[in-house]
Amino acid sequence: MVKEMNNYRADFPILNQRVNDEALVYLDNAATSQKPKQVIEAIVNYYQRDNANVHRGVHTLAERATAQFEAVRQKVATFINAPSSQEIVYTKGTTEALNWVARSYGDQFVKAGDEIVISYAEHHSNLVPWQQLAQRVGAKLKYLELTTDGEVDLEKAAATITTKTKIVAVNQASNVLGIVNPIKQLAQLAHKNGAIIVVDGAQGAPHMPTDVQALGADFYAFSGHKLLAPTGIGILWGKGELLEAMSPLEFGGEMIDWVELDKSSFKKAPLKFEGGTQNIEGVVGLGAAIDYLNKVGMDKIVAKEH
Numbered sequence: 001m002v003k004e005m006n007n008y009r010a011d012f013p014i015l016n017q018r019v020n021d022e023a024l025v026y027l028d029n030a031a032t033s034q035k036p037k038q039v040i041e042a043i044v045n046y047y048q049r050d051n052a053n054v055h056r057g058v059h060t061l062a063e064r065a066t067a068q069f070e071a072v073r074q075k076v077a078t079f080i081n082a083p084s085s086q087e088i089v090y091t092k093g094t095t096e097a098l099n100w101v102a103r104s105y106g107d108q109f110v111k112a113g114d115e116i117v118i119s120y121a122e123h124h125s126n127l128v129p130w131q132q133l134a135q136r137v138g139a140k141l142k143y144l145e146l147t148t149d150g151e152v153d154l155e156k157a158a159a160t161i162t163t164k165t166k167i168v169a170v171n172q173a174s175n176v177l178g179i180v181n182p183i184k185q186l187a188q189l190a191h192k193n194g195a196i197i198v199v200d201g202a203q204g205a206p207h208m209p210t211d212v213q214a215l216g217a218d219f220y221a222f223s224g225h226k227l228l229a230p231t232g233i234g235i236l237w238g239k240g241e242l243l244e245a246m247s248p249l250e251f252g253g254e255m256i257d258w259v260e261l262d263k264s265s266f267k268k269a270p271l272k273f274e275g276g277t278q279n280i281e282g283v284v285g286l287g288a289a290i291d292y293l294n295k296v297g298m299d300k301i302v303a304k305e306h
């Protein structure tokens with residue numbers, strides 16, 4: 001196993017340098033991971049061979065770029081076991097994905113007096129958007145207690161998540177403590193009370209096989225750059241009916257279906273959320289990163305970590 005991992009080191013060109021007279025050892029992967037040459041080359045190839053805007057041209061390059069853009073959507077769906085690629089929305093990253101859920105789903109479905117439940121161990125991007133939502137609509141933000149190990153305390157959670165709860169938002173794995181939360185049980189508690197569960201997978205997706213259906217999640221967000229892909233690309237997965245119920249947040253090219261002088265209609269999800277020219281090179285890089293991780297094997301990665 002160790003030998004195998006040493007071979008992977010050679011795939012990361014940035015590690016081939018000395019810092020302070022020592023071979024570079026990079027341990028800041030929770031902040032952002034380094035990129036293997038397969039990801040870098042996929043982006044270079046894309047620009048050297050296929051670069052064009054997606055979904056708006058009928059020439060050869062536009063067709064190639066669009067085909068890659070949509071093939072990665074399917075690749076992501078398979079990677080997290082989403083039922084459909086049409087439930088995969090490209091975002092800038094976890095932060096944008098969580099903000100979109102709070103802004104769009106939250107503003108529509110959370111009312112004054114309702115409750116939003118998060119844990120005491122959330123990243124700012126899974127805390128502040130809910131604080132802001134609570135302030136906008138007059139809802140109450142409540143916190144799940146932790147055990148002494150730093151995990152969400154399930155016994156206490158049963159008293160915190162009630163029929164007043166509309167959204168439970170919790171990380172799958174903590175960026176501070178590394179603990180993995182009992183998402184399945186929290187999802188059951190949320191659903192029993194008529195709430196949805198939003199999972200911050202920023203530190204989950206890079207570290208273990210992800211199955212959004214087995215988790216029982218309603219929304220799942222992660223960032224490409226923490227799993228070997230470029231910065232500026234991330235994913236929001238949501239159940240089809242929830243994405244359909246959400247209004248788009250950015251209006252412009254590509255997300256519209258029909259435009260008249262005084263009104264417009266919008267495409268269905270996921271395209272209705274993807275206004276304007278997208279981070280196509282980021283999507284291509286994300287596809288290459290997923291190929292790389294699949295080749296190594298997420299099950300091997302989690303075993304090596306343990």
Ligand SMILES: Cc1ncc(COP(=O)(O)O)c(C=O)c1O
Binds near residue numbers: 095203
């Ligand atoms: C648990 C967790 N959630 C969310 C984020 C935000 O990710 P991004 O900055 O890529 O949007 C991070 C980043 O460190 C994180 O660790």
